[in-house]
Amino acid sequence: MRIDDALAGWEFAPGRLLQAGLSHGTIEVDAAIEERPMLRFRNQDDNRLRHAGIYALYDWCWGSDQQWLHSTSQQNSVFSHDHGFFLPPSGWRWDAGQLRAKVDEPHPLRQEVDGLLREDLWRFADELDKVDRAVLLPILLRVPSAWPATDTDLETLGWFLERRAVAVASRLRDLL
Incomplete structure (x- = not known):
């Protein structure tokens, strides 16, 4: 805007x-306030669960440039946004080679875990365990052909996300 x-x-x-x-x-x-880089308001609304999801997304998709929106009209519910600097090397200019080079490297969110609940982290870990080609393919097929991503790039992105999912799930289960 x-x-x-x-x-x-x-x-x-x-x-x-x-x-x-x-x-x-x-x-x-509604009534969004942007915060960087700390996750706040863990004890409000359902933010414990939302924070667990952010830990999962950040590691799985190689997060960077932490930006959170809080809805002041919804008890400071947190939303992750602007993922333009996700995927390695933490920038919008990723390519297949960079994804292959970083696929097995952990990339956890480096923030305090106090107040997170084991069952929330495990909930996201269980969902990551279900990620496979059948889940990813329909999502990747929705990328507009006008975008500057080749079929090889998208294929490698799908492989990257599928391969990382199990390891990220394991790291979530070990977080607490």
Whole structure:
């Protein structure tokens, strides 16, 4: 979205002012406040479960550039967003060779695990154990052909996600 010059300088949160120009926005999360890089509000809403999912997604998809949205109208429910710097080498210019080179390397989210629940982590681990080609193929087939990803890149991405899933599930189960 574009923030108009007329709105520049408006304090939308204590000490945070709007700047004119391009910015991220969403109509999907009401009253969203962006936080970087710490996950907060673990004890509010269902954020314990949401945080467990973020730990899973971050390791599985080689997360970077941590950005979280909190909905102040929904007890600070957390949402992960802007995954443009996911996949190795933590940037939008990944390719098949980089995925192959990093596939077996752990990439856990380096944040405190206090307050996470074992059953939530295991829930996501169980889902990762179900990831296979049959799950990934329909998702990869939805990538628009106009995007700059070759069939080989997408094939390798599917292989990367399938292969990482079991190891990430194991790391989630060992987190607590």
